[in-house]
Amino acid sequence: xxxxxxxxxxxxxxxxxxxxxxxxxxxxxxxxxxxxxxxxxxxxxxxxxxxxxxxxxxxxxxxxxxxxxxxxxxxxxxxxxxxxxxxxxxxxxxxxxxxxxxxxxxxxxxxxxxxxxxxxxxxxxxxxxxxxxxxxxxxxxxxxxxxxxxxxxxxxxxxxxxxxxxxxxxxxxxxxxxxxxxxxxxxxxxxxxxxxxxxxxxxxxxxxxxxxxxxxxxxxxxxxxxxxxxxxxxxxxxxxxxxxxxxxxxxxxxxxxxxxxxxxxxxxxxxxxxxxxxxxxxxxxxxxxxxxxxxxxxxxxxxxxxxxxxxxxxxxxxxxxxxxxxxxxxxxxxxxxxxxxxxxxxxxxxxxxxxxxxxxxxxxxxxxxxxxxxxxxxxxxxxxxxxxxxxxxxxxxxxxxxxxxxxxxxxxxxxxxxxxxxxxxxxxxxxxxxxxxxxxxxxxxxxxxxxxxxxxxxxxxxxxxxxxxxxxxxxxxxxxxxxxxxxxxxxxxxxxxxxxxxxxxxxxxxxxxxxxxxxxxxxxxxxxxxxxxxxxxxxxxxxxxxxxxxxxxxxxxxxxxxxxxxxxxxxxxxxxxxxxxxxxxxxxxxxxxxxxxxxxxxxxxxxxxxxxxxxxxxxxxxxxxxxxxxxxxxxxxxx
Amino acid sequence: xxxxxxxxxxxxxxxxxxxxxxxxxxxxxxxxxxxxxxxxxxxxxxxxxxxxxxxxxxxxxxxxxxxxxxxxxxxxxxxxxxxxxxxxxxxxxxxxxxxxxxxxxxxxxxxxxxxxxxxxxxxxxxxxxxxxxxxxxxxxxxxxxxxxxxxxxxxxxxxxxxxxxxxxxxxxxxxxxxxxxxxxxxxxxxxxxxxxxxxxxxxxxxxxxxxxxxxxxxxxxxxxxxxxxxxxxxxxxxxxxxxxxxxxxxxxxxxxxxxxxxxxxxxxxxxxxxxxxxxxxxxxxxxxxxxxxxxxxxxxxxxxxxxxxxxxxxxxxxxxxxxxxxxxxxxxx
Numbered sequence: 009x010x011x012x013x014x015x016x017x018x019x020x021x022x023x024x025x026x027x028x029x030x031x032x033x034x035x036x037x038x039x040x041x042x043x044x045x046x047x048x049x050x051x052x053x054x055x056x057x058x059x060x061x062x063x064x065x066x067x068x069x070x071x072x073x074x075x076x077x078x079x080x081x082x083x084x085x086x087x088x089x090x091x092x093x094x095x096x097x098x099x100x101x102x103x104x105x106x107x108x109x110x111x112x113x114x115x116x117x118x119x120x121x122x123x124x125x126x127x128x129x130x131x132x133x134x135x136x137x138x139x140x141x142x143x144x145x146x147x148x149x150x151x152x153x154x155x156x157x158x159x160x161x162x163x164x165x166x167x168x169x170x171x172x173x174x175x176x177x178x179x180x181x182x183x184x185x186x187x188x189x190x191x192x193x194x195x196x197x198x199x200x201x202x203x204x205x206x207x208x209x210x211x212x213x214x215x216x217x218x219x220x221x222x223x224x225x226x227x228x229x230x231x232x233x234x235x236x237x238x239x240x241x242x243x244x245x246x247x248x249x250x251x252x253x254x255x256x257x258x259x260x261x262x263x264x265x266x267x268x269x270x271x272x273x274x275x276x277x278x279x280x281x282x283x284x285x286x287x288x289x290x291x292x293x294x295x296x297x298x299x300x301x302x303x304x305x306x307x308x309x310x311x312x313x314x315x316x317x318x319x320x321x322x323x324x325x326x327x328x329x330x331x332x333x334x335x336x337x338x339x340x341x342x343x344x345x346x347x348x349x350x351x352x353x354x355x356x357x358x359x360x361x362x363x364x365x366x367x368x369x370x371x372x373x374x375x376x377x378x379x380x381x382x383x384x385x386x387x388x389x390x391x392x393x394x395x396x397x398x399x400x401x402x403x404x405x406x407x408x409x410x411x412x413x414x415x416x417x418x419x420x421x422x423x424x425x426x427x428x429x430x431x432x433x434x435x436x437x438x439x440x441x442x443x444x445x446x447x448x449x450x451x452x453x454x455x456x457x458x459x460x461x462x463x464x465x466x467x468x469x470x471x472x473x474x475x476x477x478x479x480x481x482x483x484x485x486x487x488x489x490x491x492x493x494x495x496x497x498x499x500x501x502x503x504x505x506x507x508x509x510x511x512x513x514x515x516x517x518x519x520x521x522x523x524x525x526x527x528x529x530x531x532x533x534x535x536x537x538x539x540x541x542x543x544x545x546x547x548x549x550x551x552x553x554x555x556x557x558x559x560x561x562x563x564x565x566x567x568x569x570x571x572x573x574x575x576x577x578x579x580x581x582x583x584x585x586x587x588x589x590x591x592x593x594x595x596x597x598x599x600x601x602x603x604x605x606x607x608x609x610x611x612x613x614x615x616x617x618x619x620x621x622x623x624x625x626x627x628x629x630x631x632x633x634x635x636x637x638x639x640x641x642x643x644x645x646x647x
Numbered sequence: 648x649x650x651x652x653x654x655x656x657x658x659x660x661x662x663x664x665x666x667x668x669x670x671x672x673x674x675x676x677x678x679x680x681x682x683x684x685x686x687x688x689x690x691x692x693x694x695x696x697x698x699x700x701x702x703x704x705x706x707x708x709x710x711x712x713x714x715x716x717x718x719x720x721x722x723x724x725x726x727x728x729x730x731x732x733x734x735x736x737x738x739x740x741x742x743x744x745x746x747x748x749x750x751x752x753x754x755x756x757x758x759x760x761x762x763x764x765x766x767x768x769x770x771x772x773x774x775x776x777x778x779x780x781x782x783x784x785x786x787x788x789x790x791x792x793x794x795x796x797x798x799x800x801x802x803x804x805x806x807x808x809x810x811x812x813x814x815x816x817x818x819x820x821x822x823x824x825x826x827x828x829x830x831x832x833x834x835x836x837x838x839x840x841x842x843x844x845x846x847x848x849x850x851x852x853x854x855x856x857x858x859x860x861x862x863x864x865x866x867x868x869x870x871x872x873x874x875x876x877x878x879x880x881x882x883x884x885x886x887x888x889x890x891x892x893x894x895x896x897x898x899x900x901x902x903x904x905x906x907x908x909x910x911x912x913x914x915x916x917x918x919x920x921x922x923x924x925x926x927x928x929x930x931x932x933x934x935x936x937x938x939x940x941x942x943x944x945x946x947x948x949x950x951x952x953x954x955x956x957x958x959x960x961x962x963x964x965x966x967x968x969x970x971x972x973x974x975x976x977x978x979x980x
Contacts, residue, residue, distance in 0.1 A: 179828070179829075179830045180828060180829065180830035180831075181830070182830045289831075290831075291831050291832060291833045328830040328831070329829060329830055329831055329832035329835060330826070330827075330829065330830060330835075331830060347832060348832040348833045348836060349836075406708065406727060408726075408727060408728060408733065408737075410733075410736040410737060410739075410740035411736075411740045411743065411744065411839070411840075411843070412740075412744055412839055414835075414836045414839055414840070415736065415740070417732075417733050417736055419727050419730060419733065420914065421705070421706045421730060421731075421914045421915040422706050422708045422727060422730075422915075423708075424708075425708070425709065428708075428709045428712075429708070433709075433712070434712040434713075434715075434716065437712075437713065437716045438716060595697055597697060608713075608716075609713060609717075610698070610709070610710075610713065611692065611693065611694070611696045611698045611710055611713055611714075612694070612696065613696075614696050614697035614698065615694075615695045615696065615697070616695055616696070616697045616699075616700075617695075619693075619694065619695040619696070619699055620693075620699040620700050620702075620703045620918070621689075621690045621691075621693035621694055621695065621696065621699040622690050623699070623703045623918050623919075624689065624690070624693055624699040624700075624702035624703035624918070625686045625687070625688075625689035625690030625693060626686055626690075626922070627702075627703055627916075627918050627922040628685075628686075628689055628702070628725070628729075629682045629683070629685045629686030629689060630682070630922060630923075630925070630926040630929075631729045631730060631915070631925070631926075631929075632682060632685050632724070632725055632729045633678050633679070633681075633682035633685075633926075634729070634734060634926065634929035634930070634932075634933070635724075635728065635729040635734040635737070635738070636678045636681060636682065636724075636752065636755065637674050637675070637678045637929075637933050638734050638735060638738050638933065638936075639734075639738045639741075639748075639752065639756065640674055640677065640678060640755065640756060640759040641674065641933065641936050641937065641940070642738040642739060642742055643742070643756045643759065643760060644759060644760065644763055644940060645742075645850075645854060646760060646803070646807060646854070647759070647760040647762075647763030647764055647767065647800075
């Protein structure tokens, strides 16, 4: 990024040669041919892969760095498990661990021979120097790889599949296999960007073609990223499933003998047709309509708003209970989330499924760095998902679960709202100052990272929508999608497009919401009307309680229906307005349209001369009293 | 015998409406101070805000979550579960899952249990004698039996403590172990409810035992609570079909009431008269629940009295005022 004299920012790509090759959609510089065999008795994988990697950065490199994500569960001192403990997580049982061991790595030479690099393999910990962490491996190549030059590596490995950890692993005969193969990091112009596996962040990888052969016992139904191109039954009772995915940057797969393999087609007047494949477990039979409908709605709305989903196929996985694989996205494949008891007016499985489907845009195609800027996929997607749900899912009742989460109860009186609940204000409100969003995400405090990554971003995007309008935000996001699909954008790329589309410098806004952890809280400090001759002198005092600033309207309504609207820049600690009117004031509201969704305390934003707090307090105290009496009677059993 | 005990219990409850009123007043008055405290908290948080209008007229879940974010202790118990039938689910669930209650609520619950311990002697005495006795003899019986029941409650507390602290942990620890390998939620739910049933049966067994211990204490004017406990166990052992059958029948009645409430429980409602109608409906439901609790006591008392074969069966109390119900029964023409 370079700052020009006029103050405008010129952003350049993180990789000098990140443009698509030929007719491809992406640079296709990280290509994998993988063969893997699942042993469901020992819960192991045995794999081999050929990596064809092209250097698309501006500089040569003499080494390759690879992620070995499953080593996050190799020992209790991995960075992932250390960070999990910060949030109060307990040490995992020894039988839950998983691991990955590279047994061989050879670099091909032009003479059709190859050189064994295995002795040179070493683990590095670029983020925290943790010697016990083995999630990143480096190897020195035979010679430096110049920009646009290709290197071919043949890798063999063995892996022990963990019990479910972070959306991967096995439980009973259900397997969800993600982040499972030695995977090359991203070489940016500034150097290798290969972070260790962290508890509160996800992944980052270059695009390529994945050609994967998965061999599993024949009763297993297998689904994977990409499209199934071949299925061969072997003599030993196994079947080899071949999947091929183009212009994707990861590959995940699943296997279970209990999947029903269901297909429906998404069609649209202007968007490409998509074959939707749903792998649905027995206990959720009957929910296929809900899954297909919400995925179709997401493909339609995201397609209309941001840009077309181009692949023509997508696989939806209905995850098994306790598999921890629910709610996770991979290119052209994602998992939903459902429950055995799922009331029709409650947004399960819709909410999670829409969110993960939406990640096909914000993550799978616009491939921002999830280690460093997780808000760019999770936050933007949370904002957009809330929009989808509010458009297509009504009524949307609040649900609470009882008896250990077994029994759901839908509250028909309480509707889940997009602005507050969809954007997750309650979670953000609990820790609004936890981290500055511009901090690299993997350095966030793990227990509160999600509140900043998902919630705060969704809230400020919705605030931005309220500020500049949905057409501007939609245009910004569609431009951002169009310009950065199949590439790796940085935060400034996004901000630049928003400024460009809005036709104004919104830097002040991004400074408040992105480069600061300050809290927004505006309030009415005083409202008084005093008779003065034939008129009333009304004094209104608005107050800024939080450290963050935002321009807000202050609207005073008088007894004769007259309204006075003041635009306050919200910078000073307080602002006072005095009116001489024929009637006394009856109400005053700061930000009456609730533009600023990040305001953590909205109740203090208004004041009325005819308060109904006592009536409201009485009504709900009576409700609460019946609850308490019922509880007394329940405990009265023991008397 | 069970049907007759049920009907007789029903008759005895109806013939002493003052008792129902009394326990209703107890339930009301003990909840009232905390409800007033809750009202003050809600009112204070809403202040003179315009938000209060939407809170009064319906549900403002946005405000609700804001309130919860800024409160703790008693305030934290104000969750959506207070609405309608969710309250029952929440409360039964919290007992079955051995969830701790907030300190002020726990205090109210302790006071309520003490209140019932005090009244139980008078209530059983009244049901056993089957005649109006007036307030003085009623409270006299309450006073006479209160300290006996406190001693009995100490025994019961030990039993419940074992159940909630050790057995519950063991049962649901076992569930967790089974659940760990389950990939099908339906199976997990079945297992969990299986364990709930086991736990509920154990609770009911202890409850049944102490119910009859109280009845034998009152009816036979027993002074030794260990003796009453043993006598209750003996009675149940000699009449397992009747005692368990009656208990089950009463429990089924309870389930019917709960099921009916699930259909008619009012939702959030609005302010004004709607608020009072909702509250009245809640009180009516509680009244039925209380009547059911009294029905347990009355029908079990009836069953015990009907099972007395002859005068030798009861202890022989010294015939001085106030005579025990058993003496009175024997002396009756």
